[in-house]
Amino acid sequence: MNFQDIGKQYLQLISAFLEDGLSAGAFVDKFFEVRERSVERQNAPKKHWDQPHDRLLIGQRRAGMLDENQFARQWAKLFGWSAADQRILAFENELFALCDAYDDSSSSPSRAANEVYLSDEELRSAIKAALKEHQAA
Amino acid sequence: MGCDKDLDSTDVIAAAPPGDVTVTQSKLQHEFKHAAKFGVAGNPKGPTSQQLGNFAQALCNHLNKADNDRIEGNWFEGRPGGCECTHNYDPHTDLCVGVNRNNEIVYAMQLGPAQVGHLSSTGKLR
Numbered sequence: 001m002n003f004q005d006i007g008k009q010y011l012q013l014i015s016a017f018l019e020d021g022l023s024a025g026a027f028v029d030k031f032f033e034v035r036e037r038s039v040e041r042q043n044a045p046k047k048h049w050d051q052p053h054d055r056l057l058i059g060q061r062r063a064g065m066l067d068e069n070q071f072a073r074q075w076a077k078l079f080g081w082s083a084a085d086q087r088i089l090a091f092e093n094e095l096f097a098l099c100d101a102y103d104d105s106s107s108s109p110s111r112a113a114n115e116v117y118l119s120d121e122e123l124r125s126a127i128k129a130a131l132k133e134h135q136a137a
Numbered sequence: 138m139g140c141d142k143d144l145d146s147t148d149v150i151a152a153a154p155p156g157d158v159t160v161t162q163s164k165l166q167h168e169f170k171h172a173a174k175f176g177v178a179g180n181p182k183g184p185t186s187q188q189l190g191n192f193a194q195a196l197c198n199h200l201n202k203a204d205n206d207r208i209e210g211n212w213f214e215g216r217p218g219g220c221e222c223t224h225n226y227d228p229h230t231d232l233c234v235g236v237n238r239n240n241e242i243v244y245a246m247q248l249g250p251a252q253v254g255h256l257s258s259t260g261k262l263r
Binding site: 032035038039042043052054055058061062068071072075076079089090092093094096097100101103115116117 | 161163164167170206212213216217218219228243244246249250251252253254255257258259262263
């Protein structure tokens, strides 16, 4: 499965959630299932490395040898991601953060005010916004 | 302070350097969907008190790892509840735990390469 196929699965899931009555909880569960496959795919190149190239690159970034854009370019090159792949993965990162924040009891008064939780409606709204941003990218 | 205290599911549980890091019970329950990645068994939709305690212990152990990358950045920047935080990232497992400026755990999860790249580049997960 390539990242374009994974991206299509995300769009199908979002459509089912926003338009076809898939519940927020089911959407989140299914998102994490697809995301697991995506991470396996992302990690696949590591199996063929003779040294931890990702760690070496992060070390260069932390040492100030690479700026943000240089690092991002080299990271994508290291993992073999095309520009289209990177758009899908950035979208996935956004969806992951939103799904991670989803909590079906987010309106509970026991929730601390300084914690990020999204209710069903907040998740729906945030997913709509993320989709709009992704489609505009 | 280490992780040798008897952790349970009281409101404030974990403790780890630097300073005492705390996690609320609601946060532990919320993040329990990622507990298996930290080697903790249990039903994400209804963990027992013992399982929550095990998870708190695992988070404490993670924060005590000497060779974690500690990356200063943000969590949910610009949103209510978003904050500046230190991302405690273990490059060997890709596990990452965010701790805010009040020494409270704000998230715990396993990152994929795209997230690691974004975090290393920007200091942000989102």
